[in-house]
Amino acid sequence: MKEFKRTLVTTALPYANGPVHIGHLAGVYVPADVYVRYLRLKGEEVLMIGGSDEHGVPITIRAKKEGVTPQDIVDRYHTIIKDSFKEFGISFDVYSRTSSKMHHQTASDFFKTLYDKGEFIEQTSEQYYDEEAQQFLADRYITGECPHCHAEGAYGDQCEKCGTSLSPLDLINPKSTISGSTPVLKQTKHWYLPLDKHEAWQKEWILEQHKEWKANVYGQCKSWLDMGLQPRAVSRDLDWGIPVPVEGAEGKVLYVWFDAPIGYISNTKELLPDSWEKWWKDQDTRMIHFIGKDNIVFHCIVFPAMLKAEGSYILPDNVPANEFLNLEGDKISTSRNWAVWLHEYLQEFPGKQDVLRYVLTANAPETKDNDFTWKDFQARNNNELVAVYGNFINRALVLTHKYFDGKVPACGELNEYDQATLKEFADVKQQVEKLLDTFKFRDAQKEAMNLARIGNKYLADTEPWKTAKTDMERTATILHLSLQIAANLAIAFEPFLPFSSEKLRKMLAMSSFSWNDLGKVDLLPEGHQINPAELLFEKIEDSVVEAQVQKLLDTKKANEANSFTPEAIKENVPFEDFCKLDMRVGTVLECTKVPKADKLLQFKIDDGMGGRTIVSGIAQSYPDPQVLVGKQVCFVANFEPRKLKGIMSEGMIISAVDADGRLVVISPSDVVKNGVNVG
RNA sequence: CGCGGAGUAGAGCAGUGGUAGCUCGUCAGGCUCAUAACCUGAAGGUCGUUGGUUCGAUCCCAGCCUCCGCAACCA
Numbered sequence: 001m002k003e004f005k006r007t008l009v010t011t012a013l014p015y016a017n018g019p020v021h022i023g024h025l026a027g028v029y030v031p032a033d034v035y036v037r038y039l040r041l042k043g044e045e046v047l048m049i050g051g052s053d054e055h056g057v058p059i060t061i062r063a064k065k066e067g068v069t070p071q072d073i074v075d076r077y078h079t080i081i082k083d084s085f086k087e088f089g090i091s092f093d094v095y096s097r098t099s100s101k102m103h104h105q106t107a108s109d110f111f112k113t114l115y116d117k118g119e120f121i122e123q124t125s126e127q128y129y130d131e132e133a134q135q136f137l138a139d140r141y142i143t144g145e146c147p148h149c150h151a152e153g154a155y156g157d158q159c160e161k162c163g164t165s166l167s168p169l170d171l172i173n174p175k176s177t178i179s180g181s182t183p184v185l186k187q188t189k190h191w192y193l194p195l196d197k198h199e200a201w202q203k204e205w206i207l208e209q210h211k212e213w214k215a216n217v218y219g220q221c222k223s224w225l226d227m228g229l230q231p232r233a234v235s236r237d238l239d240w241g242i243p244v245p246v247e248g249a250e251g252k253v254l255y256v257w258f259d260a261p262i263g264y265i266s267n268t269k270e271l272l273p274d275s276w277e278k279w280w281k282d283q284d285t286r287m288i289h290f291i292g293k294d295n296i297v298f299h300c301i302v303f304p305a306m307l308k309a310e311g312s313y314i315l316p317d318n319v320p321a322n323e324f325l326n327l328e329g330d331k332i333s334t335s336r337n338w339a340v341w342l343h344e345y346l347q348e349f350p351g352k353q354d355v356l357r358y359v360l361t362a363n364a365p366e367t368k369d370n371d372f373t374w375k376d377f378q379a380r381n382n383n384e385l386v387a388v389y390g391n392f393i394n395r396a397l398v399l400t401h402k403y404f405d406g407k408v409p410a411c412g413e414l415n416e417y418d419q420a421t422l423k424e425f426a427d428v429k430q431q432v433e434k435l436l437d438t439f440k441f442r443d444a445q446k447e448a449m450n451l452a453r454i455g456n457k458y459l460a461d462t463e464p465w466k467t468a469k470t471d472m473e474r475t476a477t478i479l480h481l482s483l484q485i486a487a488n489l490a491i492a493f494e495p496f497l498p499f500s501s502e503k504l505r506k507m508l509a510m511s512s513f514s515w516n517d518l519g520k521v522d523l524l525p526e527g528h529q530i531n532p533a534e535l536l537f538e539k540i541e542d543s544v545v546e547a548q549v550q551k552l553l554d555t556k557k558a559n560e561a562n563s564f565t566p567e568a569i570k571e572n573v574p575f576e577d578f579c580k581l582d583m584r585v586g587t588v589l590e591c592t593k594v595p596k597a598d599k600l601l602q603f604k605i606d607d608g609m610g611g612r613t614i615v616s617g618i619a620q621s622y623p624d625p626q627v628l629v630g631k632q633v634c635f636v637a638n639f640e641p642r643k644l645k646g647i648m649s650e651g652m653i654i655s656a657v658d659a660d661g662r663l664v665v666i667s668p669s670d671v672v673k674n675g676v677n678v679g
Numbered sequence: 680c681g682c683g684g685a686g687u688a689g690a691g692c693a694g695u696g697g698u699a700g701c702u703c704g705u706c707a708g709g710c711u712c713a714u715a716a717c718c719u720g721a722a723g724g725u726c727g728u729u730g731g732u733u734c735g736a737u738c739c740c741a742g743c744c745u746c747c748g749c750a751a752c753c754a
């Protein structure tokens with residue numbers, strides 16, 4: 001394997017339209033921080049780069065909703081995110097933002113370089129334009145009727161009712177969410193990065209030279225490369241972002257995916273205006289991207305293509321992407337407020353940064369999605385941090401104060417058992433290193449904890465409280481070794497639990513502190529005075545975690561109650577329009593899931609006229625379709641029949657859409673004759 | 680049949696073509712320096728499912744089921 005002189009660690013830029021939660025931490029920031037702390041402790045040259053991603057459509061939508069500017073939104077969240085990272089001990093060398101001047105300049109120059117080199121292709125397409133607001137409309141700025149389920153309010157990229165993905169051109173009766181007017185199609189020019197031109201070298205680079213990448217990362221890259229890469233637009237019609245720096249590009253900005261990763265470069269530049277290039281352009285620099293699994297393609301394929309196209313940059317050496325963390329069995333969601341927010345945790349658990357760091361590493365979603373529960377949080381704190389690690393430290397220190405006035409006693413002759421114990425913990429360094437070097441943080445932390453287990457076992461087996469009655473020399477040796485193990489723990493846990501390591505270091509009055517000392521048995525010299533014992537970790541009571549669970553349940557309830565605001569009433573229509581619709585009642589004879597479709601149910605309806613087949617996108621609200629059999633339902637009988645998944649559907653079953661999106665079919669309150677009118 | 684990842688003890692996770700492992704929980708015993716913590720031992724598994732390759736499959740191959748992600752701008 002190639003030897004590198006320095007390591008550049010980048011962390012995914014959190015999107016500044018909300019605070020940071022435990023999912024972000026477990027997926028990206030905790031592992032990245034463990035890694036850089038480890039490298040620093042080894043004395044290696046390393047940089048950790050972070051920053052807020054502040055452009056993109058969702059931020060502009062949110063700003064509009066709240067009646068403030070996009071800058072107000074990103075200022076608010078950038079501050080919260082930055083402060084909470086700092087307090088949590090994520091040791092960025094720089095944490096900046098993509099709305100900074102430096103970033104605008106850097107990204108703009110980067111685009112210009114690629115443009116001048118002819119690395120882009122230009123393409124003109126038709127997109128919706130709002131003539132009143134005088135701007136092109138991003139997908140999310142257009143709503144209309146979904147062509148599949150005919151629900152109103154579907155967005156230009158997706159219908160949230162039936163989940164179908166859409167293009168803005170699919171919408172029936174499109175409306176601009178900005179002015180409410182009907183948009184018109186207009187030609188617009190955009191620049192594309194022809195990824196297909198980069199396919200050949202990427203195949204060689206990833207599939208041949210980086211077989212060591214994690215299975216989830218390698219697998220996804222392989223599938224993309226095997227499918228064949230397509231050109232990707234790098235600009236958008238929007239007024240929030242970095243202006244496209246070429247003539248004839250008024251009103252166009254860089255697409256966020258193009259602008260965001262360049263933030264890694266800008267932020268390095270901001271930190272080291274004179275020497276940033278050696279971190280980005282020297283083949284002896286090793287670049288590592290820490291990201292979540294949703295970002296794999298951008299960091300393994302798209303961003304490297306940009307860097308290669310520019311020509312002077314290095315490529316990432318590894319991209320250790322994690323899977324996702326769930327919370328109490330449910331997907332973490334910013335919009336549903338189903339999350340443990342970092343800034344709130346810090347307020348509610350002051351001084352307990354390390355507990356969360358420990359739990360998130362112990363349960364890190366390294367190979368598959370994992371679940372965070374408060375019960376597990378409490379158990380890991382009480383049974384592992386307190387009972388195993390904290391308790392060992394306390395035992396060693398209390399005994400030393402009790403028998404030797406807090407001075408490190410002399411090490412006498414070592415017996416066979418002492419030797420065996422020493423040998424066992426000398427191996428820990430190599431083990432932890434091997435695991436950290438391969439990004440196996442969960443196992444590495446477990447190995448560090450093993451050191452405390454060795455300590456506890458050593459005390460239990462040698463029983464210094466008994467030897468103290470007969471043989472002080474032997475007691476001295478036992479405690480001498482126990483204290484050396486304690487000092488080793490301070491080093492081994494520094495990358496994982498920096499706050500506790502500092503506390504322990506102070507208790508032991510340790511002067512030297514380096515990764516290379518790990519495994520040594522002379523960290524604390526004979527006669528060295530240690531400080532009074534304090535508890536390294538405290539128990540967490542049931543009531544505390546119960547309160548957190550309750551808080552989650554409360555937000556869930558509040559969400560369900562608050563999230564519902566009735567939609568605005570549509571404009572009045574003449575009675576004749578209503579009469580054009582022919583709605584009838586029928587009885588469900590059969591109801592089955594349509595194979596290979598998540599959302600479709602196929603109904604056989606007795607409509608009093610020989611029966612008809614209707615396909616309806618409500619399968620997710622009715623996991624057991626049988627419950628509908630025998631029910632009477634209302635349906636629109638005179639829609640043009642249309643094919644769904646190859647089945648001709650003759651009408652549409654009418655459903656109410658509950659606040660949580662669940663669809664409930666409408667039934668008459670009494671049984672009526674099949675085929676009667678609704679009106 | 681769009682693509683990728685995952686499915687192993689009550690929970691969370693390792694792992695390997697030849698006797699299934701770790702942490703927590705549970706049960707029993709030991710210890711009493713320690714935050715009722717610690718140490719030892721035990722119970723607990725048709726390794727998602729069906730078929731194939733093999734002397735032998737949890738592992739390799741094929742089909743199917745379930746969960747997650749991407750495609751489709753929340754880690």
